[in-house]
Amino acid sequence: MEKKVLAELAAIVGAENVSTATSDRITHSYDATQQRFLPQVVVYAHSTAEVSAVVQLANRHRLPILPRGAGSGFTGGSLPIKGGIVLVLTRMDKIIEIDSDNLIAEVEPGVVTADLQREVERLGLFYPPDPASKEFSTLGGNVAEGAGGPRCVKYGVTKDYVLGLEVVTPSGEVIRTGGRTLKNVVGYDLTRLFVGSEGTLGIITRIILKLLPKPAAKKTMLVQFATIDGAAQAVSAIIGAKIIPTTLEFLDAATIDCIRGVSRVAIAGNCRAILIIEVDGDAEVLDRQVREILAVIEPFGILDTRIAATDAESEEIWQVRRIVSPSLRKVNPDKFNEDIVVPRSKVPEMIRALEKIAARYQVPIVNFGHAGDGNIHVNVMVDIRQPGMAETVDKVMEEIFQAAVALRGSISGEHGIGTAKAKYLDLELDPATITYMRTIKAALDPNNILNPGKIFRGDQPISPAGPAGLPA
């Protein structure tokens, strides 16, 4: 990268916050996809004014600029696939305000999700969105990628809690969207346009979040089923009984085989599906809800039911869910995990489709996820060093996405599109819809400097000559 550009960056954020060291470039080159793309420079921002100045500089020099939180995304949203400036926002990590009267929090984008949750819970409040990454992922990343989590079925996802944003636009201006009220219909809903836009339309520098009162109590139970259909029918029966649990997690047979022996809860030999059901709310309702749930799911081949009587027992149940991901590599060394979603009632059909795909291509597919909202985490477990396996995985993925869309579902429930799913976008969206989206992107970021190459297939390099100073 040209020295002049580096000097300008140093003038904005201070020399100590600009690094071209190989070690820094490597540590900011990857995310959870395990792919690597080296940026030319890593810049640490500490204020909105700095972000604005860096974006203006990137515009002048036609340099790609990649906003980055914890880099824990699953679809490549933060990868510098065209080089450029990685703009690290983790040092903008202040919780600016928790307003108990109005049930609002205002935060900088670098705040770790679980840190905010702990702070608000100390005040008897509740920030429900709970992506699995919450102990390290940042709220800025959660908002940019539209993160979800198990509690969606009752409480919704990140997008349902964002009331307002401060954003640096692709031209480097600072704008404010939404506000501090639940109601606001003043012009276009830019707030929600930014949520899930993966840093391609602006860089989020401040977030106003809606909070709820913390539920008074919760009850957790783990139910073992003889068949996946039984578990799926149980899910439908619960919702049909007008009970919306906080979480309705499922594990399929292949997943159960991975955790047998390492789970703290004993699993029956003939158990082919597990549901983890949690309800929360007023204490006097929960016991009745648990009884009602047990009554409506009773016909569906239950092998064992465990109801947590204490927090420690609830923890034991959740341990079963948490050990799933680390246990999968027992099957094969390489995991290709995808995040699809289908209407809740279509989960059994989707699982059957996945079993057929697994059989046809002779690859193990392990499924678990959020049965309550139809969000299935599909894990294709292979040894990618085997000849032809990369191509097989590609075909398997495409068939999985096609099956989800055929059931009126979606190719991404809570992980975004990024680079990983860009080539599948047109499986779900028709060309006119994609054109509508691209028209918005092109109008707002005519130089295509903000996170280029994400979401849309064949997104062009930012200029025929390539960005200034490339390659480093």
Added chain:
Amino acid sequence: MEKKVLAELAAIVGAENVSTATSDRITHSYDATQQRFLPQVVVYAHSTAEVSAVVQLANRHRLPILPRGAGSGFTGGSLPIKGGIVLVLTRMDKIIEIDSDNLIAEVEPGVVTADLQREVERLGLFYPPDPASKEFSTLGGNVAEGAGGPRCVKYGVTKDYVLGLEVVTPSGEVIRTGGRTLKNVVGYDLTRLFVGSEGTLGIITRIILKLLPKPAAKKTMLVQFATIDGAAQAVSAIIGAKIIPTTLEFLDAATIDCIRGVSRVAIAGNCRAILIIEVDGDAEVLDRQVREILAVIEPFGILDTRIAATDAESEEIWQVRRIVSPSLRKVNPDKFNEDIVVPRSKVPEMIRALEKIAARYQVPIVNFGHAGDGNIHVNVMVDIRQPGMAETVDKVMEEIFQAAVALRGSISGEHGIGTAKAKYLDLELDPATITYMRTIKAALDPNNILNPGKIFRGDQPISPAGPAGLPA
């Protein structure tokens, strides 16, 4: 309008669905703002294909096109201020599907909101958004204007229930956004971009809505206070006690003076504020919640409390709220009502600001609304025939909006911007934010045919020569 254009329209929708009759043009010339602008032609659409073809025609001829539901909007969103084609969507009024398994409804835009509510409630389901106009306003209009209602404090507003849309774009293409799942992060959230965009970015032809299970029971109470501050402190105390009622409606002293003698509930002579509080949920919780509410609000100067024991008594309480609007004209013949919102805890400050404005300009201001979400319906009651009164009302309105924004509130909570508030947009939004919005509009609707002149001040006529065939 040119005969050729009329013939083309007749070829699309049938001659019986195209009218240039004065009577039809007049009945489609106004909304609840009482302003009138004659369209050149009224067209009744029956299908998405027809809407698409009419938009393409409007594009070819550079004619303004005004999607219209019930025409009950409060800010001029459906007014044909630049003439053109009023496209009536009330005949696209089918409830296409109510899917109890997945808690989803799919409807055409012309379905009346309360009709859907009754249909889903027959199945034990619940569509919470409840604008006051729900017995006649359409879901398409609710979505386009971002309608709200009293239940927002607990259940949110229209935007929180829209999962997906079918939309005809400004170029006449049909796109689908979102879908039938709670989770979906595939590209930009166009669904929410359309919600509240007032028909300026596309015409909604189909809507997928989220439903909830119907709450088992509800309890309604009406509490009379000696002061508005007492009522406001009571609201804060309820939320502070972690109770989120379904509705928390307030009436100020000036409102109470209007309904004295006509309300079925006897109002104490020294009553200066009323709260109508409703809680819903599981029956076993409600009695305790009512007791808790009564305990926490007790210190704040209560004159009388009535708790409905039956549905009929609950009706009696809601009658008090419903007679407010028709009773206001006792004060003065002309009502200028605005819809502002402030953070919940700022309601007393806002009421005091309104009292000062009323005193300074010597005009009665009557306030009621949704205390739970800070949404205040401000009614400036005047006799507009008095000399200088129109200018006074203008100044009063501007001061009201400034006061709301100064308290970090908004100039529109649930009525949109339309034509009525366009000139106040920059009180709330900074120029860069407005530019960002206008960039989107200009890119997607370069000919500015879709509902021109709305939201943004000084929106230009669609072409220097004016639309084809103007003036009629």
